[in-house]
Amino acid sequence: MPTETPPLFTLDLPDAEATARLGETLAPLLRAGDVLLLEGQIGAGKTHFARALISARLAALGRHEDIPSPTFTLVQSYDAAPEIWHADLYRLTHPDEAIELGLDEAFETAICLVEWPDRLGDLTPPGALTLRFSLRAGGAARAVEISGDAAWRARLQPLESWPDA
Amino acid sequence: MTRTLTFLGLESSCDDTAAAVVRMEETGPRILASVVAGQTALHAPYGGVVPEIAARAHAEKLDLCVEEALAEAGVTLADLDGVAVTAGPGLIGGVMSGVMCAKGIAAGAGLPLVGVNHLAGHALTPQLTEGLAFPYLLLLVSGGHCQFLIAHGPEEFTRLGGTIDDAPGEAFDKTAKLLGLPQPGGPAVEAEAMSGDPKAVHFPRPLLDRPGCDMSFSGLKTALLRARDAEVAEHGGLRRQARRDLCAGFQAAVTDVLAEKSRRALREYLAHAPEHPAFAVAGGVAANATIRARLEQVAAEVGATFAAPPLKLCTDNAAMIAYAGIARFETGAQDGMDLSARPRWPLDRSAPAMLGSGKKGAKA
16 A cells, blocks of 8 residues: 555645635646545535636536536546546445445546545556645645555656645 | 326335325225335334335335235225335335335226336425325425425426435434434434524524525534534533533434425425415425424415425325325326336436436446
């Protein structure tokens, strides 16, 4: 798991707009088979980040759609090339249920944003990028630690100049 | 109404599996039986409410629900005039098992098959329970949905606005989780709020400063987290009264947003249908007494009729599906054996997208 190695990036997200901007920055860098594991407690900004990322990818196709929370539906998918899957696994109790949802296949063919990825267990894709969101003291500030392998480091070069990315 | 119609309804698009029998009589619709097999009991050994992911589990329970509903209604398949089933939106595995079951019954008993939009089921419930005539303004507010709709007919809806992020029911659940209260969060937070001071902690009123009927609730989580953490830092824990105050403050914010946006939606609706001042609320959140009272007040301000179905018909059930099926059937609509499950199925086809479009891609 990449979580044991030092993060590639540790970024300050002073407000909700910064979290959204991170999603918009990553959006064009992603391709089929990419899995983003979004960690952090309730209210840490996971869904807000995912919404901004999905919204940016759809906007690039000239589409403007609502991005509902996947908490109740477990998965919201968006028809695009590649498809985008937004999953919230909070309510899962066993990794087998992720297979029932079809997540294992989506990991290979779609861009997947997965909230509460600890529910995946052994299904966690080895090449996934982990974003760990946390609250900073005061106001709306958050921080995010981004961890992944060397391939991700190369692809995430636009983040080197954050927050001016 | 020229004749009596009796429909079996099936619902399996989300966590619950349900079957019901509804009869349309000359005096109006009557629910002969409504059976909901919740997930809570089945999964009790594992604790908490677990979503039904597998089509298999829905399929197993559907048969039992149908048997029970028919027995309770005192009818057999021979007494039915049709089978209605939720064909979307929702979790694809669940929707598919419902559609398959309905097709089997329809084919086996030689009955007409009618596919129903789950959201239309909710939207038509005020007709089923209160006899509300078209058109009316509907606020559908539940765990997964929050939208204003004008209901013109059984399949004709105009969406005026909705949440751009979380639905209020989800916000209540997450508030309960963050404050160590039991699930489901709605009743738990409401009970705490009763003895809390809604002004003790300030919560924002998202999007109130913007025109239109769109809403936002996810920012309330941040406000709640901050206030909770400040309380814990100051007092070394969350005091009972502080928790009550947080619940009251949160509930007041949700209530204010829903009330003000309802006011705007009513204004838009009345410009469209001044001769039919009617406002209906459906969905589990309508069970919250504070929210309900405020919405009732908003309706009264403009002299609109207010209708809110009883709670057990606000949450997912099959009676609403049977009724929506009858309503469609009466307009001459019917589906064939090619009826397919639709993970995304917006009620308002002119709107680009809506909340609760469901998912696709799960294995059956």
